[in-house]
Amino acid sequence: MMAFTRNFHGKRRAEADPARVPPGQYVTPGFPVLSAGPTPKVVAGDWTFTVRGAATSPVTWTWEAMRALPAESITVDIHCVTKWSKLDTSWTGVSLDILLDSVETRAGYAVAFSEGGYTTNLPMADLTGGKAWLVHEFGGAPLEPEHGGPVRLLVPHLYFWKSAKWVRGLELREQNEPGFWERYGYHDYGDPWREQRYAGD
Amino acid sequence: MAGTALRGRLTWQQATVTGLVAETSNTRSIVFDLPDWPGHRAGQHVDVRLTAEDGYQAERSYSIASAPEDPHVVLTVERLDDGEVSPYLVDELRIGDEVELRGPVGGHFVWESTCDSPVLLVAGGSGVVPFRSMLRHHAAAGSTVPMRLLYSARSRETLIYADEFTRLGGRGGIDIRVTLTRENPGTWPGERGRIDRDFLTRTGLPPAEEPLVYVCGPTAFVETVANTLVDLGHGPGRIRTERFGGTGTP
Numbered sequence: 001m002m003a004f005t006r007n008f009h010g011k012r013r014a015e016a017d018p019a020r021v022p023p024g025q026y027v028t029p030g031f032p033v034l035s036a037g038p039t040p041k042v043v044a045g046d047w048t049f050t051v052r053g054a055a056t057s058p059v060t061w062t063w064e065a066m067r068a069l070p071a072e073s074i075t076v077d078i079h080c081v082t083k084w085s086k087l088d089t090s091w092t093g094v095s096l097d098i099l100l101d102s103v104e105t106r107a108g109y110a111v112a113f114s115e116g117g118y119t120t121n122l123p124m125a126d127l128t129g130g131k132a133w134l135v136h137e138f139g140g141a142p143l144e145p146e147h148g149g150p151v152r153l154l155v156p157h158l159y160f161w162k163s164a165k166w167v168r169g170l171e172l173r174e175q176n177e178p179g180f181w182e183r184y185g186y187h188d189y190g191d192p193w194r195e196q197r198y199a200g201d
Numbered sequence: 202m203a204g205t206a207l208r209g210r211l212t213w214q215q216a217t218v219t220g221l222v223a224e225t226s227n228t229r230s231i232v233f234d235l236p237d238w239p240g241h242r243a244g245q246h247v248d249v250r251l252t253a254e255d256g257y258q259a260e261r262s263y264s265i266a267s268a269p270e271d272p273h274v275v276l277t278v279e280r281l282d283d284g285e286v287s288p289y290l291v292d293e294l295r296i297g298d299e300v301e302l303r304g305p306v307g308g309h310f311v312w313e314s315t316c317d318s319p320v321l322l323v324a325g326g327s328g329v330v331p332f333r334s335m336l337r338h339h340a341a342a343g344s345t346v347p348m349r350l351l352y353s354a355r356s357r358e359t360l361i362y363a364d365e366f367t368r369l370g371g372r373g374g375i376d377i378r379v380t381l382t383r384e385n386p387g388t389w390p391g392e393r394g395r396i397d398r399d400f401l402t403r404t405g406l407p408p409a410e411e412p413l414v415y416v417c418g419p420t421a422f423v424e425t426v427a428n429t430l431v432d433l434g435h436g437p438g439r440i441r442t443e444r445f446g447g448t449g450t451p
Contacts, residue, residue: 003215005251006298010259011285024250024260026285033420033444036309038427038437083260116437146424184308197248198306200210 016087020077022192025085032084033146036180040115040166044142044150049134050169051099054107060169061099063150066134069094074133076156078163079192091154093135096127107172111179112153115166120179121188122155122162127170131157134167159190159197213250214238216302218294219273224361227280228327229291230266232273233302241265243338244311244331244415247276247304251286261286264330264417264445265305268337274302277361279327310415310443314342318413321406322350323396323426325418326359328445332417333362336369336377349376349406353396353422355383378404396422398429408434417443 016027044063052058061069073092079085111121126132133154136143143149148165155162161181182188187196195201220232243265250260267275280291294300312320312335320339322332329352339348354360360379370377380392380400394400406412414435416426423442431437 003252003299003301004254005289005300006295007293008251008253008259008289010251010253010257012257024258026259033424035442035444037442038431038440039424040437082262146420180309185306198211 020087021085022079023195024197025079025083025192028084028086030084031086031147032080032082034080034082034161035146035165036118037116039145041145042115042150042166044136047150048168049099049151051103051172052169053105053110053172054174055105056103056107056172059103066094066099066151067136069098072133074135074154074156076154078156078160081159081161081186081190081197085192090139091133091135092137092140093133093151093154095130096132096134097130099134100124100128103172105172107174109173109176110170111173111177112162112164112167112170114164115168118164118166118180120162120164121177121182122158123176123189124172126155126158126162131155157191159187159192161186162190211303211306213301213303215299216274218296218298218300220275221294221296224277225359227291227359228277228361230275230277231290231294232275235274235302238274239305241269241274241305242308242311242313243268243334245305245307245334246331247274247302247306249276249286249290250301250303251289252301259285262306264334264443266330266333268334268341270341271337277327277330277333310417310441312338312413312415314338314344316413317346319347319406319410320349321412321414322348323401323405323414323416323418323430324350324352325396325422325426326354326445327361328416328418328422328443329361330417330445331443332415333365335415336366336375339375340369340373343373345374347374347376347406347410347412349404350378351396351400351404352377352379353418354379354381356381357384357389396426398433401426401429401433405430405433408436411436411439414440415443416440418445420444 050060075090135154153164153167216233219234222230246264263276266277278290
């Protein structure tokens with residue numbers, strides 16, 4: 001049942017390709033900042049990334065070790081659960097395939113954890129296969145602290161709260177466990193094309 | 202999935218406008234009648250969905266301005282000049298109109314009257330909306346914990362809830378400090394200037410009292426205030442932030 005809103009016409013954005021904008025989203029040229037607390041101060045030289053948890057001994061990369069890995073540039077559309085989408089964002093970083101290649105695990109899930117205590121859960125299948133990166137540049141410049149710098153996760157096929165800012169590692173798990181927003185009623189998986197915003201969607 | 206309880210599932214509801222209050226020239230409060238509202242916590246928000254006659258839809262999120270104890274759900278919306286939904290809600294919507302509404306949403310930027318920590322609320326512009334819910338909740342629940350609001354607005358004309366805040370201030374631990382950043386000298390007897398380090402030191406709650414701190418406003422405001430609070434010694438884990446209004450700069 002469609003209920004119309006009297007005299008609402010909308011402000012169609014002709015420049016946006018509707019095939020690239022998931023339902024309920026609008027395209028913005030800006031880059032909104034959303035986070036649950038203050039921006040942590042993380043110095044790149046002090047940053048580390050640790051993969052730990054189920055069926056592996058912890059592996060840690062320093063900033064220098066991560067930067068020594070092959071980097072790639074990615075141009076993707078990103079979609080925030082708060083309704084904005086940003087098209088053709090360009091990032092530089094390391095594919096998680098490269099990092100996870102050196103980790104022996106049969107874990108099906110991971111919880112990304114961040115400086116400041118933020119967490120978000122993802123199936124391992126969504127972190128591998130060319131779908132996820134650790135990125136340190138946005139638009140050709142070092143990633144700004146308010147956007148998650150020095151390093152954030154980039155998982156563009158899911159709502160952007162899954163792309164953890166200030167990421168410090170992955171906790172591998174055999175069982176799925178909700179992260180920060182997932183415990184506050186947001187969807188466990190978060191596919192923008194299926195509008196998986198809140199629990200039960 | 203068949204047989205799975207839809208516990209917690211948020212469905213779209215038809216909300217009927219039963220009241221409109223012009224708060225300022227570009228901000229108004231909308232009172233909704235909802236047949237099946239599950240209740241909310243102070244600080245939560247809702248999704249609003251508008252549908253054009255050809256089926257085109259636009260959705261946005263808005264903070265709830267009413268307290269959990271209030272009989273109706275109220276949203277206070279600021280018109281963004283290049284916006285798609287807010288100009289409709291502020292300029293076009295009439296009593297008796299219906300929009301679709303879904304919620305409540307969010308569980309982090311909330312305050313419960315059962316919490317016994319002192320509370321510091323810091324608002325920039327329309328970022329004050331969720332705090333109005335918290336202040337009303339504090340008063341309605343008879344809480345006695347200190348709750349201090351620092352509220353920065355451009356001028357007297359852009360202040361929202363001014364009369365209500367005058368009534369609430371000084372009651373049951375509530376303390377409201379308004380500062381105007383662009384008011385002419387001599388016309389405003391209260392605080393003037395930005396909420397900066399000096400202002401927070403002078404008028405905020407000391408870190409030693411371990412207040413819960415909520416900061417809401419435009420991105421640059423929230424970023425500056427939250428960083429300054431951390432510098433002043435407030436634990437980052439006790440500072441909750443929410444960014445408001447527009448979608449930032451490219």
